[in-house]
Amino acid sequence: MEFVALPGYFSSFEKENSPALDSTLVDHNVLVNHDDWKILYDSIPQDTENTQYKLLLLARHGQGYHNYSMEKYGVKLWDDYWSLLEGDEGGSWLDSRLTDLGKQQVSETGRTVLVPIVDQLGFLPHIFFNSPMRRCLETFAFSWNHVFTKYPELVTDSTIVTNNVIENLRENLGSHTCDKRVNHSEAVAEYQNFKTKSGHTVAWKYEENYSEPDALWKADHRETPDEMDIRTRTGLEQLFSQASSKDKFLSLTCHEGVINSVLRNLEHPGVKKLQTGKTVAVVVKVTTTL
Numbered sequence: 001m002e003f004v005a006l007p008g009y010f011s012s013f014e015k016e017n018s019p020a021l022d023s024t025l026v027d028h029n030v031l032v033n034h035d036d037w038k039i040l041y042d043s044i045p046q047d048t049e050n051t052q053y054k055l056l057l058l059a060r061h062g063q064g065y066h067n068y069s070m071e072k073y074g075v076k077l078w079d080d081y082w083s084l085l086e087g088d089e090g091g092s093w094l095d096s097r098l099t100d101l102g103k104q105q106v107s108e109t110g111r112t113v114l115v116p117i118v119d120q121l122g123f124l125p126h127i128f129f130n131s132p133m134r135r136c137l138e139t140f141a142f143s144w145n146h147v148f149t150k151y152p153e154l155v156t157d158s159t160i161v162t163n164n165v166i167e168n169l170r171e172n173l174g175s176h177t178c179d180k181r182v183n184h185s186e187a188v189a190e191y192q193n194f195k196t197k198s199g200h201t202v203a204w205k206y207e208e209n210y211s212e213p214d215a216l217w218k219a220d221h222r223e224t225p226d227e228m229d230i231r232t233r234t235g236l237e238q239l240f241s242q243a244s245s246k247d248k249f250l251s252l253t254c255h256e257g258v259i260n261s262v263l264r265n266l267e268h269p270g271v272k273k274l275q276t277g278k279t280v281a282v283v284v285k286v287t288t289t290l
Contacts, residue, residue, distance in 0.1 A: 001237050002287040005268035006053075008033055009040055009283045012271050020270030028271050029113075029281055037120040044283055047245055054243065054284045057117070057125065058262060059109070059253045061139040062102030062277040066093035066178035083176040095182040098138045105277030106139045110146035113279055118147050124154045125251035127243050128163040130204070131170045131258065132181055137191045139277070140253040141202055148198035155200060163253075164205045164242055168235030169262075171255040173216050173223040181214040207238075225261070232261035240286050 007013045012021055012028035021028050034040035044053045069088065070078040086094040098106070118124060124147065130140055140163060148155060155161060171179045181187070184206070194202040216231075223231070235258075243250055252262075256274050263270060263280070271280050 001240060001289070003236060003240060003266060004285050005263070005266040006283045006285055010281055012280060013268055013282070018269045020272055022272045023278065024273045024275065029279065037117050038122065041121055041249070044248070045285075050288050052240075052245055052286045052288075053248070054240070054286060055249045056282045056284050057249070057251045058259045058280045058282065059106075059139065059143065059251070060256050060259060060274055060276060060278055061131075061133070061135040061253065062098050062105040062109075062142075064093065064096035064102055064135040064178065064276075065091050065099055066096040066176075067102070067276055068099050069093055083178065086177045093178045094180060095134050095187075096178045097134050098142070102135070102276060103138070103142050106143040107146065109277050109279065110143035114143060114147050115150055118151060118154070121249070123249070124151070125249045126247035127250055128161070129169065129239050129242075129250065129252045130163045130165050131254040132165045132167055132187065132206075133170055133179070133255070134182065134187060134191070136170075136253050136255065137187070137194070137204065141191075141194050141196055143253075143277075144251075145196040145198050145200075148196060148200045152198065152200070159199065160201050160203050161196075162203045162205055164239075165207070166235050166238050167207060167210070167216065168231050168238060169252065169254050169258050170216075172228055172257040173231075174218050175220070175222045180217040183214075184210055184212045225264075228257065228261050229264055232258060233265050236262065236265055 005013055007015050011030035011032050014032050031040055034043060041055060044055060047053060069082060073082050086092055130136055173179060192204055259274060259280055266282060266284060268282060
């Protein structure tokens with residue numbers, strides 16, 4: 001399977017050989033050749049026998065307690081000392097949850113980004129994907145809640161929203177405890193059948209034989225960018241394999257590191273300094289070998 005981003009849809013990849021953008025200075029999600037999302041969607045090439053085209057919406061989680069703590073202590077102290085612990089007097093950042101600010105950030109994204117996209121398209125993503133980390137589970141629920149509230153009729157199974165968890169599409173592994181997953185049973189007890197304010201139930205669909213303890217994270221090795229890109233590629237293969245030909249609009253709620261790695265795998269220009277709660281949209285060409 002091969003996948004590559006296509007230029008000409010968003011300001012983050014306006015044309016071939018576009019440079020990386022600083023997302024704190026430039027709006028990287030501006031539609032560059034289309035008046036609205038429906039026109040953009042309709043312009044995406046039609047699938048062929050062994051090629052599919054997807055609109056992929058990548059969302060970074062809102063501020064977690066680890067993000068707050070990194071700002072509090074500074075990057076050097078965080079990397080050298082605090083990140084190796086599980087928390088401080090203010091709380092735990094092991095598999096960090098969202099802060100109150102983080103919940104506000106993703107709620108704002110739901111209202112100002114996701115709702116307008118669905119307004120224009122007239123439908124939800126055909127399939128949802130998620131990192132297994134708690135901050136990402138919360139981000140999905142608190143952001144998409146606004147869409148489900150406004151458009152309950154668009155939820156295929158009237159009250160249940162299924163989201164597919166992909167273990168490989170999680171943040172940079174190793175040493176930093178904020179990136180260590182809690183036991184599967186703990187996450188399931190806390191988040192499975194999560195009730196949104198819209199009245200919908202989020203059903204998290206995990207991979208078969210999903211590991212109870214975190215089998216990927218190691219205390220003594222921080223994953224290199226090259227190692228992460230290999231893992232992310234595996235995750236993307238899983239994601240695109242799970243999406244049928246009818247699943248053209250895909251949503252992935254994950255992390256800054258994952259988004260950066262996804263963009264590298266897709267040969268897409270970098271979107272630097274992506275802030276918590278923000279999104280990146282990409283049109284992807286997926287080629288399978290017959």
